[in-house]
Amino acid sequence: MIYRLLMSTVLVAGAAGLEAAGPAVIPLTVLLQEARGHNPEILAARRAWQAAEQVPSQVSTLPDPEVTIQQLSVGSPRPFAGYQNSDFAYVGFGISQELPYPGKLKLKAEAAARDAGSTRYRYEATVRSVLVQVKEAYFQISYAQQTLDVLSHDEKLLDQIAKIAEARYRVGQGTQQDALKAQVERTKLLRDVTQFHQLFDAQQALIKKLLNRPLGSADLAVDPLTETPLVRTADELLSKVRTGNPDVTGQEEMVKRQSVAVELARQDRYPDFGIQYMWQHTGAPFHDYYMLTFSARLPIHRRRKLDPEIAEAADALEQSRREYESQVQSAYFSVQDQYIAAETSGQVLKIYREGLIPQALATYRSGLAAYEAGRQDFETLLSAFLDVLHFDQDYWKTLADHETALARMEQLTGASLR
Numbered sequence: 001m002i003y004r005l006l007m008s009t010v011l012v013a014g015a016a017g018l019e020a021a022g023p024a025v026i027p028l029t030v031l032l033q034e035a036r037g038h039n040p041e042i043l044a045a046r047r048a049w050q051a052a053e054q055v056p057s058q059v060s061t062l063p064d065p066e067v068t069i070q071q072l073s074v075g076s077p078r079p080f081a082g083y084q085n086s087d088f089a090y091v092g093f094g095i096s097q098e099l100p101y102p103g104k105l106k107l108k109a110e111a112a113a114r115d116a117g118s119t120r121y122r123y124e125a126t127v128r129s130v131l132v133q134v135k136e137a138y139f140q141i142s143y144a145q146q147t148l149d150v151l152s153h154d155e156k157l158l159d160q161i162a163k164i165a166e167a168r169y170r171v172g173q174g175t176q177q178d179a180l181k182a183q184v185e186r187t188k189l190l191r192d193v194t195q196f197h198q199l200f201d202a203q204q205a206l207i208k209k210l211l212n213r214p215l216g217s218a219d220l221a222v223d224p225l226t227e228t229p230l231v232r233t234a235d236e237l238l239s240k241v242r243t244g245n246p247d248v249t250g251q252e253e254m255v256k257r258q259s260v261a262v263e264l265a266r267q268d269r270y271p272d273f274g275i276q277y278m279w280q281h282t283g284a285p286f287h288d289y290y291m292l293t294f295s296a297r298l299p300i301h302r303r304r305k306l307d308p309e310i311a312e313a314a315d316a317l318e319q320s321r322r323e324y325e326s327q328v329q330s331a332y333f334s335v336q337d338q339y340i341a342a343e344t345s346g347q348v349l350k351i352y353r354e355g356l357i358p359q360a361l362a363t364y365r366s367g368l369a370a371y372e373a374g375r376q377d378f379e380t381l382l383s384a385f386l387d388v389l390h391f392d393q394d395y396w397k398t399l400a401d402h403e404t405a406l407a408r409m410e411q412l413t414g415a416s417l418r
Contacts, residue, residue: 025221028138031211035134036127038212045126052116060109068094068278087286094278094291101270107260114257121250128246128411130210135407137207142225143400144200148193150392155189157364157385158182164372178378185382225399228406228418230346234339237413241331244414248331251324258317265313269306271296335412342405345398352395360387 036042070092074082082089162182204219242248273296280289299306364384370376406417 025223027223028135031134031138031207031220032131034211035130039130039210040212042123042127042130045123049116049119049123052112052119055116056109056112059112060105062100062105063098065095065097068092068096068276070094070278070280072280084283084285087282090280090282090289092278092280092289094276096274096276096293099273099275101267101272104264104267104272107264107267111257111260111264114253114260118250118253118257121246121253124246125250128414132407132411134207134210136404137203137210138222139225139400139403139407140203141200141207141220142222143396144196144203145222146225146396147196147393148200150389150396151189151193151196154385154389154392155186157388158185158189161368161371161381161385162186164368165378168374181378181382185386225396225403227346227349227399228403230339230342230406230417232415232417234336237335237339237409237415238332240413240415241335242328245331245412246414248324248327251320251327255317255320255324258313258320262310262313262317265306265310268309269299269302271298273297331412335409338405338408338412342402342409345402345405348398349395349402352391352398356391357388357395360384360391364388 070090071079072088072090072092073079074086074089076082080089080091083091162179165178165182168178205215207220208215208217242252273294276291276293276295278291278293280291282288364381364387367376367381367384371378371381409415410417
């Protein structure tokens with residue numbers, strides 16, 4: 001009797017204690033918004049995107065001009081020697097400017113803009129990755145809570161069975177083995193409660209990490225799991241992959257960026273220029289000098305430098321195209337896989353609700369009455385009880401998997417499924 005009371009106390013406290021001690025329920029949408037504003041990974045990715053957007057204006061600007069001051073002495077190394085008696089001695093002031101070949105700066109700006117675009121999509125991919133982790137943790141917490149409720153309820157059913165088995169044993173109509181088997185099943189329930197407490201605590205720690213909350217802060221209370229109907233077709237979701245998946249669109253930006261890199265490599269075949277103007281001031285008896293210099297960089301190393309540079313850029317472009325195709329196919333597969341999982345789990349949930357669970361419960365109730373009247377053996381009753389227990393647990397596990405599959409499809413396509 002003491003053992004039964006101890007088991008009952010632990011099981012009931014395991015399920016009800018979470019709800020009693022926890023704070024008010026926080027909707028999933030509120031936590032998703034909190035993750036957007038506080039998750040360190042998201043904030044770091046946002047800063048990387050903002051930093052990348054500062055690059056195009058930098059690379060499209062002309063190099064800084066260079067100012068030159070010269071002094072030429074005549075007849076002696078002393079500074080300003082010959083300045084008053086020779087028209088070769090002077091003090092010069094000049095300015096020079098490098099001039100890239102027309103079009104190069106524009107291409108560099110376009111390449112940097114493509115890099116910034118790719119970084120933006122990486123930021124969006126990071127946001128979606130974090131948000132889907134928040135959703136999955138939220139669903140797992142709800143699954144753990146509702147399974148603990150199931151265990152608490154089924155513990156009462158098992159307690160009823162155990163009492164009947166003990167009563168029948170006392171009057172000589174049952175066996176001691178029946179009573180002991182009931183106690184074994186109660187211990188298994190205690191084990192399951194411990195495991196689901198572990199799942200609950202682990203997912204609480206994960207969601208706090210994702211929200212950047214202190215791990216010692218109060219646990220989050222969540223909404224009960226409810227089934228979200230799958231209202232979109234697979235074709236509708238697959239059609240959104242190329243435009244709604246940030247990994248795919250980011251890889252597409254890289255293809256465009258490599259196309260610009262090829263054109264930049266070709267532009268290196270053309271010379272860059274330089275222009276310099278200098279004023280040379282001599283002593284009072286002499287005239288000043290004025291000098292204008294124009295220079296050009298000659299790209300003469302074509303076989304050893306320029307041609308390999310173009311080939312390298314072309315190979316990188318082809319690589320990015322193949323990676324884009326691979327990313328698209330991978331996303332297609334993932335969407336199809338999650339769609340099948342969601343569709344199948346939806347059908348299984350209906351089977352549980354409309355068939356297995358009510359049938360198992362009816363079988364258990366009928367078997368309990370028959371066992372109490374001595375018309376059925378204990379093993380059959382226990383099997384009926386375990387069906388009720390396992391079908392209840394499997395229902396909530398399937399529902400959590402169903403909602404997780406929808407969340408992953410939202411991540412992959414950008415479509416809202418709720």
